Amino acid sequence: MKEMKVQASSHSYPIYVGENLRFQVGRLLKEEYSSIMVVSDETVGELYLEDILASINHSHLYYTLVPAGEESKNIDQFYQLHSKAMEFGLDRRSLIIALGGGVIGDLAGFVAATYMRGIDYIQVPTTILAHDSSVGGKVAVNHHMGKNMIGNFYPPKAVIYDVQTLESLSGKEVRSGYAELVKEAFIGDEKFLEELFSIKLGDLSSTQLTEHLYNGIKVKAAIVEADEKEAGIRKYLNLGHTLGHALEAENGYGKIAHGEAVAVGMLFALFISEQVYGRSLPYQQLLEWLHTNGYPLQVGETSPEALIERMKSDKKNIGNNIQMILLRGTGDLTTEEVPEQELKEYLKTFIGKLV
Amino acid sequence: MKEMKVQASSHSYPIYVGENLRFQVGRLLKEEYSSIMVVSDETVGELYLEDILASINHSHLYYTLVPAGEESKNIDQFYQLHSKAMEFGLDRRSLIIALGGGVIGDLAGFVAATYMRGIDYIQVPTTILAHDSSVGGKVAVNHHMGKNMIGNFYPPKAVIYDVQTLESLSGKEVRSGYAELVKEAFIGDEKFLEELFSIKLGDLSSTQLTEHLYNGIKVKAAIVEADEKEAGIRKYLNLGHTLGHALEAENGYGKIAHGEAVAVGMLFALFISEQVYGRSLPYQQLLEWLHTNGYPLQVGETSPEALIERMKSDKKNIGNNIQMILLRGTGDLTTEEVPEQELKEYLKTFIGKLV
Numbered sequence: 144m145k146e147m148k149v150q151a152s153s154h155s156y157p158i159y160v161g162e163n164l165r166f167q168v169g170r171l172l173k174e175e176y177s178s179i180m181v182v183s184d185e186t187v188g189e190l191y192l193e194d195i196l197a198s199i200n201h202s203h204l205y206y207t208l209v210p211a212g213e214e215s216k217n218i219d220q221f222y223q224l225h226s227k228a229m230e231f232g233l234d235r236r237s238l239i240i241a242l243g244g245g246v247i248g249d250l251a252g253f254v255a256a257t258y259m260r261g262i263d264y265i266q267v268p269t270t271i272l273a274h275d276s277s278v279g280g281k282v283a284v285n286h287h288m289g290k291n292m293i294g295n296f297y298p299p300k301a302v303i304y305d306v307q308t309l310e311s312l313s314g315k316e317v318r319s320g321y322a323e324l325v326k327e328a329f330i331g332d333e334k335f336l337e338e339l340f341s342i343k344l345g346d347l348s349s350t351q352l353t354e355h356l357y358n359g360i361k362v363k364a365a366i367v368e369a370d371e372k373e374a375g376i377r378k379y380l381n382l383g384h385t386l387g388h389a390l391e392a393e394n395g396y397g398k399i400a401h402g403e404a405v406a407v408g409m410l411f412a413l414f415i416s417e418q419v420y421g422r423s424l425p426y427q428q429l430l431e432w433l434h435t436n437g438y439p440l441q442v443g444e445t446s447p448e449a450l451i452e453r454m455k456s457d458k459k460n461i462g463n464n465i466q467m468i469l470l471r472g473t474g475d476l477t478t479e480e481v482p483e484q485e486l487k488e489y490l491k492t493f494i495g496k497l498v
Numbered sequence: 499m500k501e502m503k504v505q506a507s508s509h510s511y512p513i514y515v516g517e518n519l520r521f522q523v524g525r526l527l528k529e530e531y532s533s534i535m536v537v538s539d540e541t542v543g544e545l546y547l548e549d550i551l552a553s554i555n556h557s558h559l560y561y562t563l564v565p566a567g568e569e570s571k572n573i574d575q576f577y578q579l580h581s582k583a584m585e586f587g588l589d590r591r592s593l594i595i596a597l598g599g600g601v602i603g604d605l606a607g608f609v610a611a612t613y614m615r616g617i618d619y620i621q622v623p624t625t626i627l628a629h630d631s632s633v634g635g636k637v638a639v640n641h642h643m644g645k646n647m648i649g650n651f652y653p654p655k656a657v658i659y660d661v662q663t664l665e666s667l668s669g670k671e672v673r674s675g676y677a678e679l680v681k682e683a684f685i686g687d688e689k690f691l692e693e694l695f696s697i698k699l700g701d702l703s704s705t706q707l708t709e710h711l712y713n714g715i716k717v718k719a720a721i722v723e724a725d726e727k728e729a730g731i732r733k734y735l736n737l738g739h740t741l742g743h744a745l746e747a748e749n750g751y752g753k754i755a756h757g758e759a760v761a762v763g764m765l766f767a768l769f770i771s772e773q774v775y776g777r778s779l780p781y782q783q784l785l786e787w788l789h790t791n792g793y794p795l796q797v798g799e800t801s802p803e804a805l806i807e808r809m810k811s812d813k814k815n816i817g818n819n820i821q822m823i824l825l826r827g828t829g830d831l832t833t834e835e836v837p838e839q840e841l842k843e844y845l846k847t848f849i850g851k852l853v
Binding site: 218222225226229230234235256257258259260261281283286288289291292293294295296372373456458460 | 573577580581584585589590611612613614615616636638641643644646647648649650651727728811813815
């Protein structure tokens with residue numbers, strides 16, 4: 144098991160990454176709680192809920208399941224989880240455990256952040272992708288007009304990552320998660336980036352997975368420690384997300400995997416960066432790696448105009464200009480306001496090249 | 499104009515109390531904002547919205563009104579205000595101004611706390627009662643199973659109190675607000691309590707009102723500075739609220755004025771305290787003052803059993819015991835877990851005495 148600490152403004156919390164950790168959740172809780180509610184989805188619940196419940200010895204232990212998928216990250220589900228918490232009699236000394244991927248982490252985390260104005264929660268992520276959302280305390284639900292628009296900054300009390308739960312992931316989910324790891328490598332770790340470009344997603348060992356998650360989380364943790372509320376450098380974590388979110392929204396949330404959309408967005412950021420800064424960047428290398436590992440790169444029927452409209456409602460924007468996260472090189476990220484017309488041209492050329 | 503500063507964990511903010519301040523809201527904003535949305539209700543909006551808007555010189559100034567009353571403090575209204583904010587194009591550098599009583603402050607404050615994970619807001623309270631909720635950063639909406647169950651601790655950037663807006667209040671609203679002032683006096687200011695017991699609510703001058711609000715806020719501010727997240731002494735601010743909330747819930751939110759319910763709750767707390775601690779407390783004095791000033795003291799058709807059930811779901815409770823805020827004297831508050839059966843007996847005797 145690997146362990147690291149993240150310092151949030153309100154408290155510090157541990158992140159554990161390793162094998163068999165789902166059997167040790169109870170042991171890893173550092174505080175006494177009056178009651179505990181595990182929130183999971185139907186798919187993950189089927190696989191791991193029993194293990195988690197068995198690991199916790201508590202007389203007021205409850206669970207509730209929501210349907211799997213991004214559709215559950217909405218205000219109704221949020222409200223229903225509050226109802227559940229009240230029915231179970233959760234109080235201010237209770238704990239919520241989010242067992243699942245990013246949707247569960249964001250949703251259950253936001254319920255914890257707002258239940259009686261905030262109770263403790265821990266993240267037990269079961270996807271690679273969720274390494275990103277489980278660290279840093281961003282919790283939210285979607286609004287029909289925008290992803291993650293309603294939420295809080297509310298750090299967990301611990302993140303417990305059992306890499307064995309990742310073995311059941313589909314190829315699509317592995318690709319989705321590794322896109323975020325590549326992003327973190329671009330932000331902060333040249334050697335990690337080289338390592339990632341050298342592997343094939345089809346044959347990863349538990350040891351490699353632990354190592355990669357640990358490295359990715361380290362980059363992420365360093366950034367959220369420096370900028371918890373996304374006032375400065377935390378924005379860099381949105382590399383690839385401006386177009387990525389637009390692709391997700393245009394296709395309908397959940398239809399295209401988040402990380403797959405981010406992968407295309409990242410490639411787009413490299414494409415623009417090469418032209419804006421007149422530098423040679425690993426655009427081609429990323430493109431080939433994405434190809435080799437089966438990432439879908441067709442933007443499909445989505446029109447550039449519609450994507451631009453989506454990008455205009457991004458949370459990073461100030462006023463009406465579209466802010467893009469670009470880079471001059473690995474570890475050297477920037478934010479640029481790209482004029483709408485220019486962005487449209489870039490996007491058309493970029494999409495044309497991918498076809 | 500009187501001014502004081504409150505130190506929250508994230509930032510410090512000013513509270514202004516005085517006449518004509520609604521014409522100076524723009525001048526009192528200390529930061530530049532990309533856009534501003536004023537949230538008010540239809541009743542208050544009719545009276546003061548124009549003055550507020552006219553006081554702010556900004557090219558992206560918007561407003562939205564919700565129906566007046568506690569019913570608006572729900573999850574649907576919360577979601578609709580998020581829609582409005584998105585339609586108006588609010589971004590992370592935008593400001594929300596909550597113009598109204600406690601309902602608007604709690605609702606619009608919670609929208610600000612969660613819009614893109616938190617933007618700035620200021621409180622412009624237009625009731626006496628709202629002096630309490632506008633300071634300290636508690637924001638929330640009601641859940642059908644409990645008042646204020648969904649919310650955050652999220653302090654405003656400023657509180658701007660124009661005492662002239664209080665002239666339009668009904669007798670009921672004045673009583674409601676003064677109950678919280680009496681509560682604050684009980685908590686921290688013997689001289690203030692004497693002063694309050696000496697006045698008649700029917701003939702208050704602007705100067706007295708400013709003075710009383712200032713004193714009440716001072717007590718409140720000192721407590722929230724010491725205990726922002728309600729881990730300790732902030733609980734004392736719930737004096738009278740355990741029964742008060744139960745009365746409100748049993749009668750249907752908004753049917754009985756919050757402060758009027760708290761007044762009865764406070765009297766009940768004094769009643770129990772005299773017996774538990776064997777001391778003479780100003781129970782009789784409070785009872786007479788409430789009578790003189792027209793507070794409704796009949797608990798009416800509400801059954802003690804139903805009230806006890808409501809009290810059991812109070813946010814202060816840990817586990818299944820009912821926690822009461824009691825006092826040994828002015829400025830000497832305590833929390834006691836009162837066994838359910840005992841509490842029921844107290845309540846029956848208390849109600850019997852009031853009839």
